[in-house]
Amino acid sequence: MEFDKQMADMPYQFPDASGHFGPHGGVFVAETLMPALAELREAYAACQADPTFMAEFEYELKHYVGRPSPIYHAKRWSETLGGAQIYLKREDLNHTGAHKVNNCIGQALLARRMGKQRVIAETGAGQHGVATATIAARYGMECVVYMGSEDVKRQAANVYRMKLLGATVVPVESGSKTLKDALNEAMRDWVTNVADTFYIIGTVAGPHPYPLLVRDFQTVIGKECLVQMPEMAGRQPDYVIACVGGGSNAIGIFHPYIGAEGVRLVGVEAAGDGLETGRHAAPLTTDAPVGVLHGNRTYLMQDEDGQIIETHSISAGLDYPGVGPEHAWLKDSKRAEYVAATDAEALQAFHDLCRYEGIIPALESSHALAYAAKLAPTLPRDQILLVNLSGRGDKDMHTVAERSGIQF
């Protein structure tokens, strides 16, 4: 209740009415999409004001996803690290194995209210694609998922999963053939089929109102933590740590804590081969220039001519040159801090969590774990780190095995 009061008193009111988070965010799309985005804003505002919409959303989260997800005290791992106590928010236990499904349900319900029978999505690692295909099956909607052809090769199991669920997976051959190109192609589909199609964006990026509505559907993560942490640990955490690609799991757990003084928010980007090599996906940590891509203004990895450059991460879900505009604002306003973990550090944390806790984390989430493992030994034992374990690692078996020289 104390935190509820702080939330009510706090001055944090972003985005503004036109979708800006300070200088970031906005609506940078071709004219054809402007009316569709206005329609979406209106429909979402109507749903927010409608208690039956929120009740339906909460029902699905409870009975279909299995929420609330538990918080788990990783005692053995904390003991081994020899410092602060690490708690894990278990989004990996959700139906479909990651936090992505929270947002998909919200947007699919919105699509249904708007009378759109066809949903499209972009996906990198395949988690958002699987979640969208799942919800489309659940609600009987047609589903098309765009996926970079490089990712189709790297994530064959998820491609098959989506097909099992009845979705059409379209490999994207343009550009770097990864997540950003899948997003471009999904936007092109939306422009072409805007009358009957709903674009389910998977992260807190894209044109307004997407960063707002994806955040709202993901804040269930942090809201549960506000209640669960006092029950588990007797108090709120000192640090909340989450990985950041586009940044939806991080916003989901950060946002309810923004007004909570004394709780440090740390986003962990992908340092890939190392920040000094240039082969990474860490626009915030490296202070990349601010620019415009995929409908919003934010920090962007680009060359001097303003062309978007290829990123690198062992985790396909973090392999993105931009970042959600609210993270750009949280960086500027210094409410959150951003750091980066390399492929090697993430892999170490991946193996440690497997061996010490019997939990196989997603490679994305392993970046957040890697930073927690670095931070914990520097802090006293009574400090508390809450890490968002945003997804499970079953999908990453192939990647990890390959790194260890193992062939299936």
Add this chain to the structure above:
Amino acid sequence: MSRIQTVFQRLQADGRKALIPFVTAGFPEPALTLPLMRALVDGGADVIELGVPFSDPMADGPTIQRASERALEQGMSLRKVLDTVRAFRAGNAETPVVLMGYANPIEAMGVGNFVAAASEAGVDGVLVVDYPPEECTGFTRAAKAAGLDPIFLLAPTSTEQRFADVAAAGSGYIYYVSLKGVTGSGRLDIDEVARRIPQIRAAVGLPVGVGFGIRDAESARRIGAVADAVVIGSRIIEEIEQAPAGEAVARVHAFMRSIRAALDAIEPATGVKS
């Protein structure tokens, strides 16, 4: 009076329609952009739209995506596009050049630097696909102050409120996207275009060019009968792609001639009346 205004006034006085071809700068190779621009003028272009290649061209179909990728692979950049315009301008003082592209390369250069450099190079108008009027008031002001026309899109989905927003921000002409989709799609609905053009022209008070989906002399003629200008892009890029080595410039010239002839065959009576 700007070069763009001069061209449209002259055409209106003559009862003719503007032909606005588009080519991607740097495609098929940077050295051919200037000869292609000259061939467009010889073939009957009234305004040239020069595409500034971008790594993530979200509003473009496969044809212009490929052209952008080829141009970038060969080192094309916004600065080099401006160099090309400067070279074109040295031999042509009349034909307006409009840059068409995406916001990020302009923001990377800096809006102030860009409008100064573009104006100095002899650019006349700028169409930034992902700059709707409400997100680029600073850019619009800077462009107008530097003598550049900010050109905006309207689409079949645009409401009357959007017409008003674009009218307040834009100058030069309006680019009406004739279909829902990306560049080069084939879903042109000419009756729909014919219904919308008079509404737009009345609301914005600027000449209206129509593009996206015009592929041949027949569709150009039918669009030209209702619009002030016909914009052709992907179809020209395809001519260049399909031309045998060394023949791209000649192929584009011949194609332009066929479109010009179709537009000039339109009876003046069906033309611009405002």
